[in-house]
Amino acid sequence: MSSTQNKGLEAIADTQMTDISKEFFFEGMLLPVNVYLRINPGSYLIIGKKGDKASFAQLHSYNNPNVNAYVYHSDKPTLIQYVQDLTTKVLHQKNVPEAVKVKFISGLAEEGLDSLAKSGFTSVSQLQKVSELIVQMAQTQAPFDEIFKVMVDLPASEAKHGMTSCMICMLLCEEMQVKLPAAQEKIAMACLLHDVGLKHLPKSIFEKPRHLWSADEMMAFEQHPIVGVEMLRDIKDIPSDVLLMISEHHENSLGTGFPKRIRDVKISPLGKILILGNYFSNLLFSATGKPYTPDEAIQYIEDIMGQPFNKQAFIGLKNIVNKKYLADKKA
Ligand SMILES: [Fe+2]
Numbered sequence: 001m002s003s004t005q006n007k008g009l010e011a012i013a014d015t016q017m018t019d020i021s022k023e024f025f026f027e028g029m030l031l032p033v034n035v036y037l038r039i040n041p042g043s044y045l046i047i048g049k050k051g052d053k054a055s056f057a058q059l060h061s062y063n064n065p066n067v068n069a070y071v072y073h074s075d076k077p078t079l080i081q082y083v084q085d086l087t088t089k090v091l092h093q094k095n096v097p098e099a100v101k102v103k104f105i106s107g108l109a110e111e112g113l114d115s116l117a118k119s120g121f122t123s124v125s126q127l128q129k130v131s132e133l134i135v136q137m138a139q140t141q142a143p144f145d146e147i148f149k150v151m152v153d154l155p156a157s158e159a160k161h162g163m164t165s166c167m168i169c170m171l172l173c174e175e176m177q178v179k180l181p182a183a184q185e186k187i188a189m190a191c192l193l194h195d196v197g198l199k200h201l202p203k204s205i206f207e208k209p210r211h212l213w214s215a216d217e218m219m220a221f222e223q224h225p226i227v228g229v230e231m232l233r234d235i236k237d238i239p240s241d242v243l244l245m246i247s248e249h250h251e252n253s254l255g256t257g258f259p260k261r262i263r264d265v266k267i268s269p270l271g272k273i274l275i276l277g278n279y280f281s282n283l284l285f286s287a288t289g290k291p292y293t294p295d296e297a298i299q300y301i302e303d304i305m306g307q308p309f310n311k312q313a314f315i316g317l318k319n320i321v322n323k324k325y326l327a328d329k330k331a
């Protein structure tokens, strides 16, 4: 519980609060939750109350880069959903300002960060680092506008899956020493767009478990990587290796994936990373079954699936999970 002190400061336990990117707020938007600045540990200044219009830009403390905006943990999903809905509405209008597009990506990144942090995959600071990198890369990519048009039309769950896959892959890149910005940009773009081909599948497919799919439904699903490439092919500035990665995202090293059933040697180097990042994201955030913890997901891949992914990528993934485990143990 909070108690009011002088100067408008409130004493609130830090464990109840979570920081949120300042870029996330639109000036003038109606606030769906209370917003605070963290002045000192355990000491917060309320700068906007639920129902007020956001008016932060003139606040001296708000513009201090060392001071973060905070909301209650329990309020963060409400805020993210609200801003996402607002942004999506604006994004469907003509002549969308660049800043609004950036907010859309930042919102997705916040949501991805939150989900991955809750899953216990890696530390919040690591996730913050990749989240900032992704937002920055999205803005500098040549087909920025086109990517946005595609992403805005995706169902919210797909856009979020693209983002969590992207964050996992960025961490894998770091672990596997894939440091070239051009390579990281390509893999990020492929991650964000990899499932666009699902858009053309009938919704009824996703309303039942996979073992109840007919042969035709299974065949249609297995074509979604290729359908996705067809949808994106005409967008100028999407590099051909991004399209290749998208076409490969359900293949695996043993040649038991789809649609081409190619083996590791035939899969592109960056595709090997996307394949694992996508699969791992699906295990952590399964829409149809019980989500796995990172440890359970690793064990499932090894013991049940017989580790069908690229060896180096899988070692990288295990390293990320083990580092988090050791850091938690130390703490
Ligand atoms: Fe897919």
Ligand SMILES: [Fe+2]
Pocket: 161, 194, 195, 278
């Ligand atoms: Fe996917």
